[in-house]
Amino acid sequence: xxxxxxxxxxxxxxxxxxxxxxxxxxxxxxxxxxxxxxxxxxxxxxxxxxxxxxxxxxxxxxxxxxxxxxxxxxxxxxxxxxxxxxxxxxxxxxxxxxxxxxxxxxxxxxxxxxxxxxxxxxxxxxxxxxxxxxxxxxxxxxxxxxxxxxxxxxxxxxxxxxxxxxxxxxxxxxxxxxxxxxxxxxxxxxxxxxxxxxxxxxxxxxxxxxxxxxxxxxxxxxxxxxxxxxxxxxxxxxxxxxxxxxxxxxxxxxxxxxxxxxxxxxxxxxxxxxxxxxxxxxxxxxxxxxxxxxxxxxxxxxxxx
Numbered sequence: 001x002x003x004x005x006x007x008x009x010x011x012x013x014x015x016x017x018x019x020x021x022x023x024x025x026x027x028x029x030x031x032x033x034x035x036x037x038x039x040x041x042x043x044x045x046x047x048x049x050x051x052x053x054x055x056x057x058x059x060x061x062x063x064x065x066x067x068x069x070x071x072x073x074x075x076x077x078x079x080x081x082x083x084x085x086x087x088x089x090x091x092x093x094x095x096x097x098x099x100x101x102x103x104x105x106x107x108x109x110x111x112x113x114x115x116x117x118x119x120x121x122x123x124x125x126x127x128x129x130x131x132x133x134x135x136x137x138x139x140x141x142x143x144x145x146x147x148x149x150x151x152x153x154x155x156x157x158x159x160x161x162x163x164x165x166x167x168x169x170x171x172x173x174x175x176x177x178x179x180x181x182x183x184x185x186x187x188x189x190x191x192x193x194x195x196x197x198x199x200x201x202x203x204x205x206x207x208x209x210x211x212x213x214x215x216x217x218x219x220x221x222x223x224x225x226x227x228x229x230x231x232x233x234x235x236x237x238x239x240x241x242x243x244x245x246x247x248x249x250x251x252x253x254x255x256x257x258x259x260x261x262x263x264x265x266x267x268x269x270x271x272x273x274x275x276x277x278x279x280x281x282x283x284x285x286x287x288x289x290x291x292x293x294x295x296x297x298x299x300x301x302x303x304x305x
Contacts, residue, residue, distance in 0.1 A: 016052075040062060104199075116156065223294070
């Protein structure tokens, strides 16, 4: 295919305090097996307080700022408004795209699809926390094996016409905006395809406190989504009772594993795994409680990280 026959793609990356990861992300995007004159890289800074700006300015990318709303979805919308691509691709600042990522992601772009989601893999784990979270990744399960499929924005591309018809991401969501957008376009009759060979490598949370904060944000986002989507309300019926039972079960699991870990190869991880599960569950509960207060109009600090 002639270079000019490739669709022009805008790759949009929101970033907040990404000094540890943004350089590797940008370098992976600059080194794509895609015609260099057929894509642009747009980094949107969402009020970073670290040295993110100093790092980003070293690279030949379009660097924008979203200072109005503290939300990665607001940052993505700013990128969309300043983009020129026929196709808009999204990844996160803590992701590294494989060299054929972009060309595999938009393969068959003339076919009647609305979005294409690629696979998300974890970096080789250097800590037990990373090892646990790597086992939680499954992009295919979210999109293909789900009653309400959605495409996480860590690895997805949409045609511009989809945004023109459906609108942009919901800016005031701190979590779940990717699900919200996926459900909106599916409702309009668009398909989201899964392409396993379009891969990005995602940096997992490397400590237990980060794991907790992420789960809290997910819980908060679930409450916000439930206001719009009836199936989320149904899913949340008796949620605290279910989560409490889950906490009890994992607590008993720890005692059981303490009695049986000598017979396992991965002894330390065997004991730590249910602890990670408890931390995530507790974080999710805290997020749900914050979300309920937020929905009642109480002033709280939203869990952005």
